[in-house]
Amino acid sequence: MDDEQNLLLMKEFPTLIPQNKTFSTFDGYIVAGGEDYHVYIDLPNPPSVRGMVFFCPLNLRWFLDSCKSDLKEWESSGISLFEFLVRLQNLIAVGIQHGKLERCGGSLCLDNLVEKIHFYSKIIKEVENSQWKEEISIEGSSSGEFNEIQLRLNKKDAFDRVHTATVKFDSTTSNPIIRADLPSQVEMTVSKGMTASQFYETFVEAVDKLQDFWNVMDDIDADCWVIDPEQPKRKDTYRRIIIETNVSLYLNIDPFDPHKRPDVTFIGSERTVMPFRNSLQENLENWDSMGISIVHSLAKLLGLEELPRKITCEGGNMEGVEQGECSICLCLRLDDGQLPSEVCNNPFCALPFHATCLFLWLQSFPTSHQNFNRLYGECPNCNLAISCPIQS
Template identity: 35%
Template sequence: MDDQLLILKKFPLLVPHNREFTFYDGFICVKGAEFRISLNVPHYPALKDMHLECSWGISALLRGKENTITQIQETCHTLHEFLEALCTLAAEQMSDSQGTASVTTRTYINIMEELASVNPAYISHLSVAQQQVVLQKIDSAGRKHYLSLSGIGEPNPRVSADLPQQALAVVRAKGPSVGSMYRVFCQQVASLQRFWTVMQEVDSSCWVIDPEEPNLRDTARRIIIGENVSLQLQVNPWDPCSRPDIKFLGPEKTVSEFRERLVYRFEEWDSESSLPDNLKSVLGFESFPEKPEGTDEDEANLLIRPGECFVCFSVRLEGSLPSEACPSERCGSIFHMDCLYQLLMSLPTSHRSFNRISGECPSCGAAISCPIPG
């Protein structure tokens, strides 16, 4: 049978666009799923120099099979043979136990439809079997950001990203469409450029002890401002140059002096200046203490003596230092926030008020409170 008749019979949705049959555009059907392809066959009926373009769905399916497709093109004698072999290869990938065996064809089609609005160049990782995709965005400063979606094609996909919690909540609110979440993700990345620049300025000019390895999600920093005294900043990612929430940690006698400076000069905060410069101005510093050269993290911890949590008796809990302290000058015991919260929750004398829980210090009995996590 003539090659054109075979193509018309087997691939009725793939249509030639000229009389020379050198350009085709349309759909091929693989296991009930339709995929769009375009074919440029300049020397038809010969397949020499043929160029194939595929929609995202079949491109993802055949990713990594480029050499196989080239071999098929070289060994097939007719365009019909090539199309048959291409469909067979795609069907094998849909049935591959390493690929989509754990999902139904309907689910596979749903996933492909979800990803149809996303440029393949932005896809960093795709696992159809796990219904997971990782999308990438490079911002104006060259930083790479990743949006991970699990359970795509389902009503409530699971979403994670290297964004502050406030921004991540905005992305999640746009679910379940992958395309809409990715667009909002890109908008959030663009709107947070100043925030990340400000946090980098803090990291480069201050001795940061918490978190150990700051990432793009973190909106807080704990920095050393004196011997055994630290300052914890909570920065607003939407307005990073405004005055942050500031909390001092250390011996009460020393800390009270810094609090007085802060109260006296807080109105001098200039949103046009950098956050480190503002901190130096309101605290009356010429410069911040620097981490001694040649010291590793353990030696640095000994130098700053952050102390152990009174509850769990460890310095770091899941990478975080104690951030809550007893307000009594005679006590000064310190706690990880989660440890203190769990302890106060277990005491019948504790009570909640808005987003805080209050009770008695387990060390001295003085009144103490901490934020309620979440």
């Protein structure tokens, strides 16, 4: 923050005290509309208020929550702290004048504010002093609420994959919540009292343990025709891949032992799936992906020279043509991303269906019947027997 800005702040806001030499953290009072308001401010990029952390009494917070659009605009435009405070003074004065901001003193306005300021200022100082301060950033609440902050942790692994996590503090007394794009099987245990560096080290430890897993998933994504998930995330442990026209394979990879033979489920008509199922049974004992690509191992397991890669043609992707659209709704994907997973076993039909579409179709006929967790009836196309899982 330059000297001119510093002088302006000290002159116009003498009770707002800078807490460091860089004029990036302030604790004190601002006067607006004849009222004193205790505030705490932290600026990641002084003198700009972009990314600012701002704490204030509850009555002021409630009022500012109704002015979020103005505040967001000020913050995103990157105005200086001095200009922000001047605008804030005017906003508060208008709010008081029109009865939108009650004059409030005592415990209601200061409820937990001092405690929160102490708690969050401690976290901010920990980040500033951490050996990982370049990888840890402080940002406002994702919901845009005042009086809340969260930490964003960033880690680039040895393969240039970038991983992020957020640490949210619901209160000063409860355990923080850490969220990251990691498989659900991975547990990161955090507790109140942990430092910013400890949060980061916990995250890095989890990321480092998953390097082999992500290498395997990256190989599958690069060398196979993946149709589900449509846009894989680092947390996803499954893939559905095409192995032949209207035949696909559902794989589930163990994130802690990714070279182990994956769980495999075939999706397709019985006639088209049978050769692959037989090959799988014959080659189970020969599985070995250590030292070689898991894609190559899968191909050997299925009796193939190689697994097909995604085909594109002029004008777009051929996924719908090769995979087969649902013969009821005539779509490839439902709104929830579901792909056709049920296929008629009649070799002269072999049409695919979404499980949801087929269930609704069969449910509409009195001749359909349930046996355990499946509903049985007639194929919408050839009228021969077909079934699907019961949909909740």
